[in-house]
Amino acid sequence: MDRTAKKKATIYDLSVLSGCSPSTVSAVLNGSWRQRRIKESTAELIQGLAAKHQYTANLQARGLRRSRSGLVGLLLPVHDTRYFSSMAQTFEACVRSRGQCPVVVSACRDPQEERQIVETLISYSIEALIVAGATDPDGVHAVCEAAGLRHVNIDLPGTKAASVISDNYAGARLLTEAIVRRCGADRPLDATDLHLFGGRDDHASRERIRGFRDAKRDVLGADPDGCITPTGYSPTTSRLAFEDYFERNGRLPRGLFVNSSINLEGLIRFMAHHPNDTFTDLVVGCYDYDPFGSFLPFPVIMIRQDVETMIARAFALLDEGRPAARIHLVTPELVPPRTALRGPLDALKDEAPA
Amino acid sequence: MDRTAKKKATIYDLSVLSGCSPSTVSAVLNGSWRQRRIKESTAELIQGLAAKHQYTANLQARGLRRSRSGLVGLLLPVHDTRYFSSMAQTFEACVRSRGQCPVVVSACRDPQEERQIVETLISYSIEALIVAGATDPDGVHAVCEAAGLRHVNIDLPGTKAASVISDNYAGARLLTEAIVRRCGADRPLDATDLHLFGGRDDHASRERIRGFRDAKRDVLGADPDGCITPTGYSPTTSRLAFEDYFERNGRLPRGLFVNSSINLEGLIRFMAHHPNDTFTDLVVGCYDYDPFGSFLPFPVIMIRQDVETMIARAFALLDEGRPAARIHLVTPELVPPRTALRGPLDALKDEAPA
DNA sequence: AGTAGCTGCACCATCGATTGTGCAATGCGA
DNA sequence: TCGCATTGCACAATCGATGGTGCAGCTACT
CATH class of the missing domain: 1.10.260 (434 Repressor (Amino-terminal Domain))
Structure with missing residues (x-):
């Protein structure tokens, strides 16, 4: 006792x-x-x-006196995605290598939560913040600005602070072209048969849609309307969109541009309710890389965003003190189907098993 | 300016x-x-x-005065896994609903890091800690104990503090039986043709191996040696183990018990270097659920650990103040191939797309 | 009138560490 | 031996919030 x-x-x-x-x-x-x-x-x-x-x-006492805490924050939309969890992993390594303590939090894509959570972090005197995929980056900026907190956007840009994002337009073009190429191997693809699902009204989605449309126009010679279905970032709504398409058309389009791996989860939920042969012949392109997503029973071409570079660039900007509010593009990578890339976990040494 | x-x-x-x-x-x-x-x-x-x-x-000042901070910690091995990232997601919701601030950190399965990171968290006067999948839970316990910090193990048990873990033995039996059932549909499975890969010398691996062996003995009537290859928790070493087996035997076993989704990543890395028809006929059982892992081109039966219940139970124990150092088992769930389960993200409302 | 009891707040020590400043003791050169 | 510089450290204010205690002023009652 x-x-x-x-x-x-x-x-x-x-x-x-x-x-x-x-x-x-x-x-x-x-x-x-x-x-x-x-x-x-x-x-x-x-x-x-x-x-x-x-x-x-006692780091609280030290923090109080010095009016900083040794904490560095990362604000995510959600944890439970390989894209964002790999971001957390990379971020954490980066922060630790600077002798500070990472604090990773998620705000569920709710603008109000985003601001409130950042308020809380500020109350703990965090020293810098990376705002990843925020729904309202400028709202978050206002909060940071009022407290004099260094911050950088990542994944989704804001207009008031420096932002590091993927080149979504170029990536989407790449991806669209790759889908067409893959489809066309046997018989040519009709422009209506290449459909984009997912995303919503954010910068990334808009750029991807723009790339998708431009690529279609260039490669297929046409870009009919009605080939784009925004679903938000939710597996359930994505699934419903696929169901809906399927009911209307009796099948899925041959080529599918899926806006993110979260939307891809919607696709497999759809699949779970449909026989396998619904998907022979399907070619999917998907933004975000997920190692298992790359090995589905139909070809899935993925775009891997370069998280390591994005995080590194973000820290470089934070070090600058007061970087200009411009957008820094990082080139993403096209990942052919059935490809197993190395991830942040590979940096870890694992002791030999007994 | x-x-x-x-x-x-x-x-x-x-x-x-x-x-x-x-x-x-x-x-x-x-x-x-x-x-x-x-x-x-x-x-x-x-x-x-x-x-x-x-x-x-100023929460640092308040924390200093009250000698507590409003922070609650979760120590993970790694972020970048659907199992652990869903744990982070669930944990975060739980902590916020109590009006506190979650701090999720990962220690890369390094016992020394684990202790040091916990020291740091203690220096910030965190109020409670959930230690998930620690390599050295008792080492972490010692650190917590010295600081009088409430803590509970989860996923991997310790001997000094209360622990909430999956019933790995029962889960492994279930999974093994399910693999056999699935294989046996066409032609009966030879006991040497059901092999376990992954894991190392931790409680979970041992229990899963025990369940695997007992189930084999019960269902197949035999449990020959040499059907178990620990690989640690690394995709690379797992892959090498598969390569090695393949070279020795000219093929993979028909039934594969994979110790965790991280080891399953090793399998797909192996697959990436081998033609598709290497895997016709393969049946895989895998601990941990990953939505995309469930839809691979061969049947993958998964065991979903009940993260919500485990976290809830852990918090209940923390509330008890000084819970007994016993193990609390939570029953995991068998997930048939091609199954899309709902996850923590489904709890989020997503605004309707534009 | 005297007193007991309440209301409404101010005072001050405290949490643990940081940091600007002051000062005694020592060393050293002339 | 005097004076100045240097060494080595102590003192005390401070960061922002908290909470125990004290106390003036008012009410109510005898």
């Missing part, structure tokens, strides 16, 4: 133990002791005591 | 503005004003000023 939640040692404890003043202890333990001209032997004494008593600094 | 990073308003600012003392302002703004017998009109005055000046409490 050792219910003693032993109080953690403080600089005052070590001050008493060492016979030095708290300020000396503080200086020794935060590394500023040389410039404060503390004797090496004093430093060693205190460091020894600190180790012995398992001293660790 | 409004470079003024306006200092945030404090209770002292509002104190001056309102003509009340800082303690009154504090009481009003943290809700304790009724029990401090502050006049309603005073409260309204201060609340008005707070709203007008966009006051938000």
Whole structure:
């Protein structure tokens, strides 16, 4: 019943133990002791005591005094997607390598949540924030600005802060062309038979749609209306859109441009309710890379966004202090069907199994 | 060039503005004003000023004073897996519904990192911690214990703290039987033709192996040695194990028990280098559910661990204060091939597309 | 009038660390 | 030996919020 939640040692404890003043202890333990001209032997004494008593600094106290916390935030729409979870993974490694502490949170694509969560992070005195895929980046910007918080958009751009995003237009063109190429191998594709599903009224969707249409016009010579069905970023609504198309047309289009892996989940939900042979002959292109998504029973061409570069670029901008509110494009990569790319987890060493 | 990073308003600012003392302002703004017998009109005055000046409490200062922070931690092995990212998603919702702030971090399965990251979280005075899939749960426990931090293991159990885990033995039996059933539809399965890949020397792997072997003995009447290849939790080493098996035997086994979706990624990496017809006839059972993994071109039977229940149970234990160091089993669910389950994202409302 | 009891708030120590400043002791050169 | 520079550290204010305690002013009752 050792219910003693032993109080953690403080600089005052070590001050008493060492016979030095708290300020000396503080200086020794935060590394500023040389410039404060503390004797090496004093430093060693205190460091020894600190180790012995398992001293660790109270970071809230430090943060209060310094009015910063050592925390760096990443605001995601959701965690549960390989795209965003790989972003979290990469972000975390990056932040740790700078000796800071990552805080990854998600706001469920709700503009109000986004702002409120950022308020909270600001209340904890986070030092910088990456705003990924925000529904209302400029709303978030206002909150950050009011608090003087460095921040950068990623994935979806805002107009008020620097943004690092994929070249969605170029990616969509690439993807569209690849779908056509893949379809055309046997018999030529009709322009109405290449349909885009997913996305909504955000910058990424608009750019992808633009790329899709331009590519169709260039490659198929036509871009009829009615070949685009926005569904939002929800598997359920996506599925309903596929069902709807299927009911209207008795089949799916031969070529499918799917706006994101979340929408692709809608497609497999649709599939789960339909026999396999509904999909012979189907060619899918999908934004976002998911390793399993790449190995579905029909060809899935994916666009892998370069998360590592985007995050790195975002940090570079944060380091700049006050970067211009412009958009930085990062080139995404076309991933042929049945391709297993390496991911952030491959950077980890895994100990040899027993 | 409004470079003024306006200092945030404090209770002292509002104190001056309102003509009340800082303690009154504090009481009003943290809700304790009724029990401090502050006049309603005073409260309204201060609340008005707070709203007008966009006051938000400095949570580091509050945390310092109260010696707790409102932060609740989740320690993951990695983010970039549907299993763990869905855990993060569920955890976050849970924490927010309690009015606290989630902090999700990953330690890459490195015992030393695990301890060090937890030390850091403790330095921020987090109030509770869920330790998910830790490589060294008892090491983490020691750190928490020394700081008097409430914590619960999840996914992988420890011996010193309460643990909520899947019933891996039962799940593995279910899965093994399901694989056999699926294989046996055409021609009976030889016991050597059902092989387990993945996992390492942790509780989950051991239980799954035990379930696998017992089920084989029961259903196939034999459980020859050499049908188990631990690979660790890395796609690359998993892939190498499949390659190795393939080279030795000229083919894969007909029935494959894959220890986790990470190991399944190893399988698709293997597949990427082999023609499709290497896998006709293959039946895979895989621990962890991944929506796309469920739709691969061969039957993949999955075990979905009940993350919602596990997290809920974990919070219940945390609320108990000092729960006994026992293991709580949660029953996982068998997921037939080509099944699209709903996930945490389905709880989100998505606004209708434009 | 005296007092008991309430109302409504102010005062002040405190949480743990940081940092500008002051000062005694020592060293050193002239 | 005097004076100045340097060394090595202590002091105390401060970051923003919290909560125990004290106390003036008013009411109500005897």
